Amino acid sequence: MEWKHRSLIDLDTWSREEIEYLLENAKNMEDLLDRPIKKVPALRGKLVVNLFYEPSTRTRVSFELAEKFLSADVVNWSVSGSSSVKGETLRDTAWTLESMGADAVVIRHGAVGSAAYLKNKLKRSAVFNGGDGTHAHPTQALLDIYTAWKRLGHLDGKKMTIIGDIQHSRVARSNMIGFKTMGANVVLSGPPTLLPPDLESFGAVYEANPFEAVKEADIVYLLRIQKERQDEGLFPSLDEYFLTYGADERLIKAAAKEALIMHPGPVNRRVEIESAVADGPQSAILAQVRSGVAVRMALLYLCLGGAGKE
Amino acid sequence: MTILLRNGLIFDGEKLGEKAKDVLIEGGKIQKVGETQPQRGMENHTYDLDGKIVCPGFIDLHVHLRDPGQEWREDIPSGALAAAAGGFSTVVAMPNTDPPIDCASLVQYVMNRGMSSQGARVLPAGTVTKGRSGERLAELAKMAAAGAVFFTDDGSPVWKSGLLHKALLYTRNLGVRIMEHPEDLDLSRGAQVNWGYSSSRSGLKGSPVSSEVSDIHRGIHLSEETGSPVHFTHVSSKKGIEAVRLAKRQGLSVTADVTCHHLVLDESAVVDSRYDSLFKVNPPLRSSTDRDALWEGICDGTVDAIITDHAPYHSDEKDVPFQEAPFGIASLECAVAAVLTEWNNRGKPCPLERMLYLWTAGPARLLPKKWSNLGKIREGGPADITVLDPGIEKTVDPSLWRSKAKMTPWKGRTFANWPIMTIVEGRIVFGETE
Incomplete structure (x- = not known):
């Protein structure tokens, strides 16, 4: 396959064939993780900057490991607080990075559209969206797809149920797009105040009753509930949330027998998921973390090391 | 200043006329709507607006x-x-x-x-x-x-x-x-x-x-x-x-x-x-x-x-x-x-x-x-005029704008039907005059 992407802003521009090609590549990368020497020279001499405007441990570390295993030179550029507080605009930062010779920038930023904006401002460097506000988190979706695809063999006709704060979740949004592209059916559940008003363009359906929503589900995906949503009055209390929508053993029993339990982390125990489920035999949460490194290696390899054009 | 707008179709604020007419402007007012012969000394301020709409x-x-x-x-x-x-x-x-x-x-x-x-x-x-x-x-x-x-x-x-x-x-x-x-x-x-x-x-x-x-x-x-x-x-x-x-x-x-x-x-x-x-x-x-x-x-x-x-x-x-x-x-x-x-x-x-x-x-x-006398073309009324050219097509280039704003979603879009002349109380404040 001729690989045409050089950057990744969101999965809506990727075909199923492209996602599958990346998954196959990720498999090889994951094998690499078990070797005593986990390093290949694929990106030797390439400079990758991890530009993080929001605190993030797992995404940043996951990208950094992927970059290092591929032998890229890595710079972590963390900007605490908003860019306006810092006094430098994203545009100026972009041009600074390019002047320093960055071949790629991984950006995590609180503002919707910031990754696309950065890509527009950069002439040469590739851009990887590590999460732009509530909008998209495509590498999370790729690692989730990879995790489920490996366990289930394929995703055609599989049922994925996502429960939680859909409206404010970049993870949910990119997953809805990605799993749909891979042939899965996506069902959503959670309080209507946390639901996007227009589900049609995602091809997802809503089921108010979480027990109905997870019925026969092959994947049950729990989203992190942020305390600030309670402060905004979108639901009355975390306890009420847990009792209504939280994933406990009773809820998981309603899903398919071997259903995968997934969560992007970090987990709020006894808010969206109880410990018995998060740590139980069906949980794929730690497998997701491992997948993240492999998938990001495959992504960087294809876009920077391979023949990425766009 | 005397301005003569010749041969335009007149939109008077309600109706668009079917026949071309002339509009004579003097002393900041519309003096006459109808047929007017250009007089000596008016050549510099006479505009042939054939095919244009005078609004x-x-x-x-x-x-x-x-x-x-x-x-x-x-x-x-x-x-x-x-x-x-x-x-x-x-x-x-x-x-x-x-x-x-x-x-x-x-x-x-x-x-x-x-x-x-x-x-x-x-x-x-x-x-x-x-x-x-x-x-x-x-x-x-x-x-x-x-x-x-x-x-x-x-x-x-x-x-x-x-x-x-x-x-x-x-x-x-x-x-x-x-x-x-x-x-x-x-x-x-x-x-x-x-x-x-x-x-x-x-x-x-x-x-x-x-x-x-x-x-x-x-x-x-x-x-x-x-x-x-x-x-x-x-x-x-x-x-x-x-x-x-x-x-x-x-x-x-x-x-x-x-x-x-x-x-x-x-x-x-x-x-x-x-x-x-x-x-x-x-x-x-x-x-x-x-x-x-x-x-x-x-x-x-x-x-x-x-x-x-x-x-x-x-x-x-x-x-x-x-x-x-x-x-x-x-x-x-x-x-x-x-x-x-x-x-x-x-x-x-x-x-x-x-x-x-x-x-x-x-x-x-x-x-x-x-x-209340704005928004219409009437003899004796104020000479506020906009001339529209239905034939002209242009691409928006904000770098040429008089406005200080240069960022606009319209940049690069091609539109037809542009105003080509603006007159306020008998003064031409904008005009692409041939």
């Missing part, structure tokens, strides 16, 4: 000229020139400046600065409330006497209902309308886009249509009860248009305008551009159904005027990620062509007369009596 000077009831206080974005001289270049002979400057136009001396300031500018006539709107704070009435009678042509807290609604009730009662005898920016601020808190498709795709907070409609309904009831007219500006939704339509059918003194961008764009532009800040505006770009309804409102007479809501910013302010950008679109210099191109693309859903009415007699009717 009353266009009126834009809603522009932000940012003066005083934000002159890096725009000022009254640059805004007046930009307006003239867009075919407008009169614009109404919104009072959400710094300080807000909330007293007679500031109204006077805008008038004076407008009069010393070269472009369009600038008429001031005053705030409804002191400091635009929404707390107590500004000195409305003094501002009316000084020349304010509207009262509005635009940028915000007059959200305290009791205060809006008092404002409507108090202005009943002043002959100056209240222009309400319809928005329930609690419903739209934190909103960046329309509540619907674009809020769903982005995860951004959405402003629901109910925010606009509930405020329109409130305004209609208050207007009915107080017997004072109310004007709703930048109505953006189907439900909003329906509310105004119903009120008009009931014979209430309710009027409305719509913006050029809500007529030409919808929220798909926000999503398809991957959240380009150029498309960030309040009220937000709404659904295509809403956009279609605005056009229906134009066709059936619900809409009284088309505005630009010209909202200029410095590029450094606007060239940031969507979520960090200010709301507003700069459009004075291409709005007419943008809207008429859309009208054409939609298969001309109403006669051209109707479109032209919404820039002329339509908005003129909403101004105080003093200006």
Whole structure:
């Protein structure tokens, strides 16, 4: 396959064939993780900057490991607080990075559209969206797809149920797009105040009753509930949330027998998921973390090391 | 100066003539409409307008000229020139400046600065409330006497209902309308886009249509009860248009305008551009159904005027990620062509007369009596003229704009039907003269 992407802003521009090609590549990368020497020279001499405007441990570390295993030179550029507080605009930062010779920038930023904006401002460097506000988190979706695809063999006709704060979740949004592209059916559940008003363009359906929503589900995906949503009055209390929508053993029993339990982390125990489920035999949460490194290696390899054009 | 406009088709504010006529302008007034032979000495000021449409000077009831206080974005001289270049002979400057136009001396300031500018006539709107704070009435009678042509807290609604009730009662005898920016601020808190498709795709907070409609309904009831007219500006939704339509059918003194961008764009532009800040505006770009309804409102007479809501910013302010950008679109210099191109693309859903009415007699009717002679071509009336060229096609290049704003979603778009000459009281303030 001729690989045409050089950057990744969101999965809506990727075909199923492209996602599958990346998954196959990720498999090889994951094998690499078990070797005593986990390093290949694929990106030797390439400079990758991890530009993080929001605190993030797992995404940043996951990208950094992927970059290092591929032998890229890595710079972590963390900007605490908003860019306006810092006094430098994203545009100026972009041009600074390019002047320093960055071949790629991984950006995590609180503002919707910031990754696309950065890509527009950069002439040469590739851009990887590590999460732009509530909008998209495509590498999370790729690692989730990879995790489920490996366990289930394929995703055609599989049922994925996502429960939680859909409206404010970049993870949910990119997953809805990605799993749909891979042939899965996506069902959503959670309080209507946390639901996007227009589900049609995602091809997802809503089921108010979480027990109905997870019925026969092959994947049950729990989203992190942020305390600030309670402060905004979108639901009355975390306890009420847990009792209504939280994933406990009773809820998981309603899903398919071997259903995968997934969560992007970090987990709020006894808010969206109880410990018995998060740590139980069906949980794929730690497998997701491992997948993240492999998938990001495959992504960087294809876009920077391979023949990425766009 | 004597100006002779020859062989143009005349739109008098209501009807478009079928036969070409001449318009003779002298002493700032229209002397004659009919056949006029050019006399000696007039050669330099005689224009053959064969195939062009001679209209009353266009009126834009809603522009932000940012003066005083934000002159890096725009000022009254640059805004007046930009307006003239867009075919407008009169614009109404919104009072959400710094300080807000909330007293007679500031109204006077805008008038004076407008009069010393070269472009369009600038008429001031005053705030409804002191400091635009929404707390107590500004000195409305003094501002009316000084020349304010509207009262509005635009940028915000007059959200305290009791205060809006008092404002409507108090202005009943002043002959100056209240222009309400319809928005329930609690419903739209934190909103960046329309509540619907674009809020769903982005995860951004959405402003629901109910925010606009509930405020329109409130305004209609208050207007009915107080017997004072109310004007709703930048109505953006189907439900909003329906509310105004119903009120008009009931014979209430309710009027409305719509913006050029809500007529030409919808929220798909926000999503398809991957959240380009150029498309960030309040009220937000709404659904295509809403956009279609605005056009229906134009066709059936619900809409009284088309505005630009010209909202200029410095590029450094606007060239940031969507979520960090200010709301507003700069459009004075291409709005007419943008809207008429859309009208054409939609298969001309109403006669051209109707479109032209919404820039002329339509908005003129909403101004105080003093200006009731604007918006029409009549012998003896003021020589405010806009000449429209239906044959011309141009691509928008904001680097050539008179406006200080250079970032606009219209950049690079090709439109037909451009104003080619603007005359204010017998002075040519804009003209591409051959």
